[in-house]
Amino acid sequence: MTTWPVVVRRVEPHLPLLLAAAVAAATWASATGGLGVRSPLPTVVVLLFALATGASVLSPRRWVLPAAAAACWLTLAAWAAVVVASWRAGTGLRGGQLAAYLLGTFPVLLAGMAIGGAVGGERRLVVATPGNALMFYASLVVAPALAGLWIGARRDALAALTDRAERLEREQEARADRVRVQERARIAREMHDVVAHRVSLMVVHAGALEVTNADPATVETAALIRSTGRAALTDLREVLGVLRQEPPLPLPGRDAVGDLVRESRAAGLRVGLTDEVTPGPVPGAVARTVHRVVQEGLTNVRKHAPDAAVAVRVRQLPEGIEVSVRNDPSDRDGPVLPGSGLGLVGLRERVELTGGRLSAGPTPDGGFVLYALVPAGEAT
Known part of the structure; x- marks a missing residue:
């Protein structure tokens, strides 16, 4: 039981390369007759499409893989690229984007029927009938997408449980x-x-x-x-x-904030940290407030935009310490994890108790920014 998560963590960084190799091998077998009907096209074209499919798996852009899968299907009736594209769509897309993918693949299969009818021969028997087209749509598009949705739901549930356990642990330690x-x-x-x-x-x-x-x-x-x-x-x-005297807390931007950034990076966020705090003692209330602002900002990014890049900045100003957590626009339609909406309310009260100010809202490019200015002196 304990070895399976270790295997998953070791295999996951190499998953795109493994998928590219599997798609290339399966496309080759499908085009040469090993796993499907032999294609009349030259072998070099098969290799080119297999390599294009493998490169699309490695590409971070979501439209490249479906485009390569459609080209492979229309030209070679190669099923491997379609299966991988549908699985990746199920794991990475939600709502309207996933519906657009599912609706967009059906015309591609209908076009495959027309091409199969024009080519004739054994290929016509495989893809050129309505029954076969529906069967291929169900097995190559719907089933992998459902599997991807199930995997994505489990991943989101695990992330929610992990976040809840971490919050409970932090609350217990704070208590x-x-x-x-x-x-x-x-x-x-x-x-x-x-x-x-x-x-x-x-x-x-x-x-x-x-x-x-x-x-x-x-x-x-x-x-x-x-x-x-x-x-x-x-x-x-x-x-x-x-x-x-209360126990000393780590300075913002060196220990506490740095640990938060490292934990977020380990969880999969793309976080950058800019630390411009002047070396020297920082009052305990200021250190705790800065730590809490960064913690709340990164938590909200994990909830609402886990696929977006995040920039954390801690800067020393004459009037206090300036903290900002800014994330780029997200491709997701809704929040990944549920939230009560009370985190920013409590954070605003904490910052105002120190005599500072806090603001939060969307950016012009569609992202989100959390900004706070915490005075350097202890609150009275």
């Missing part, structure tokens, strides 16, 4: 951190209210005893008690300062 901070603050208050008060009374009484008593030994003992109590109060202040 544990809040509980620890609250407990440290409670201990500090108890120590200040009880211990510091008692030690202060001891120092006051020792000082009074030192002033009012005439016995040299008693005066010396009272002075020792007073000095020891004052030293204890100094040590107690240091301990209270440690208890009240």
Whole structure:
């Protein structure tokens, strides 16, 4: 059970090359009669179409593969390219784009009937009848597209579950951190209210005893008690300062933001990071707010535009730290993962509590940008 995901992760980077090789081999077998009807065209044409199909599998543009598949079908009745194109359409297209592909392939099969009727011979028996055309449409187009839809749905569901598990883990860690901070603050208050008060009374009484008593030994003992109590109060202040101090957070743009970008890249996003923060200490509230802005921006990109390029920029300005998460337009019709729409509301409240401002909205080219300016000082 544990080896299958490892195999999938190792094979997935080489999947386009494997598909290109499979399409080329199957097209060759189909055109030479090994898996279909022998084509009357010269062998060099078969090779050219096989190579074109393989190159189209490697191409990131979605129209190249269906075009090569249509050419291979009309010219050679080669089924391999059609199957791969339909499978890729099912995994990568949604809504109107997928419907346009399914409707566009049927005229191609009808054109194959006409070409088969013109060519005649054995080829006519394979593709030139309406029954065979419907059978080919169901087996070469609809079935691979449905398989691709199933795979895409499982992939989206897995991404949603992974995102939910990561969110729950982050919320649990944040809840544990809040509980620890609250407990440290409670201990500090108890120590200040009880211990510091008692030690202060001891120092006051020792000082009074030192002033009012005439016995040299008693005066010396009272002075020792007073000095020891004052030293204890100094040590107690240091301990209270440690208890009240929150754990240090990584600086934005170096550790926290960089980790977010690396995690998003590992999840498949194309994220670029521009870090222009001046080296130096950053207040904890500012660091947490910057980290939260980048986290929310990348989460929204994963939900709504996982196929778009993303640019994250963190810049030091005189009035504070500027953060922007901008993504290019997406080819998808709707969000990949569901969202409540409350993330930006809470983020805006967090930024405004620090005295900053936040804006979010579409860009002129159809993308989306999340922008925040966080003052460098701690909020009061």
